[in-house]
Amino acid sequence: MTIAITCGEPAGIGPEIAVKAFSALRGELPVLWIGDPRHLPNGTDFVVVDDPTGPIPTDRFPVLAQNYGPAPRPGVADPALAHGVIAAIETGSQLALRGVIDGICTAPIHKAALVKGAGFPYPGHTEFLAALGGVDQVVMMLACDALRVVPVTIHIAITDVPRRLTPELLAQTLRITHAGLQRDFGLAEPRIAVAGLNPHAGEEGLMGHEEIDMIRPVLDELRGEGLNLIGPLPADTMFHAGARRGYDVAVCMYHDQALIPIKTLDFAGGVNVTLGLPFIRTSPDHGTAFDIAGKGMADPSSMIAALRMAAQMAAARKV
Ligand SMILES: NC(=O)C1=CN([C@@H]2O[C@H](COP(=O)(O)OP(=O)(O)OC[C@H]3O[C@@H](n4cnc5c(N)ncnc54)[C@H](O)[C@@H]3O)[C@@H](O)[C@H]2O)C=CC1
């Protein structure tokens, strides 16, 4: 079992948490870092791996070396490195698709630097990985011990949410979530709670109509396909401890509705997973943390949790 870590934004904390996670998981889970060794923290005891299909060393930090350019100043993204950051994600995905590695764990990227430096046309890894995997739609899920959440719409402006929230998108998100929890998380009949879009889930149409016009009909249709769906629920009351015991995942209508509760509950332990890909991808739930980059202060807990989750998902697919 080997999980590859893609370098992410070299000016962020990605290289640091990869090295710290490697140390923490030594003897438990082999990893392979894909990136430019010049971007590793000073003094990292690394070894270059020439052939990723061969044995991966576990005694020193193993690097599938790429050549992106000199190290940036910590906390200051250099768009000149954008092509390299993207290439690492492509390399990791190809290795995973070929079965050379068991999955990828992506360190955070700085989306603006990739757009500026390489015209990156995707809002994040999630959509880029869907393209690399040859699938039309995937689902972003964030998971910790206390909660799993899925945002139906992801990185779009809040003013665009009602328009982009179509019955097709909601239905496909629910189907992919259902199948992903069955396949990768061992839940035979996942209980899926679905949030409304409006306050009080619309309060019978007094505070918005999306629940009546769109969400309810989609849930009714998918119940006919055998999905165990609860809702639409008022989003403000579905995340307290008692409510969370009633479902396995909360499907939310937009990014912050989903990510605020999980990052509040467990920022250190949260993991970002892409469901619906032909290979396994996880990621820490946090970003590049430019404010602490290069200071040795970064907490690797979320990266460690993401690597463990990728390994568990890979094991589940092998059964
Ligand atoms: N998967 C990905 O590629 C992701 C990328 N991002 C990107 O990261 C950049 C910064 O995003 P922000 O919203 O500022 O969130 P952030 O998660 O980078 O930082 C928020 C706060 O949490 C702290 N923090 C984050 N991770 C930490 C860790 N491991 N240890 C200690 N402290 C930590 C930071 O120092 C900062 O104070 C943006 O460009 C965003 O697009 C954000 C989330 C995921």
Ligand SMILES: NCC(=O)COP(=O)(O)O
């Ligand atoms: N807010 C979550 C996030 O930015 C992660 O996006 P992605 O790069 O995993 O698509």
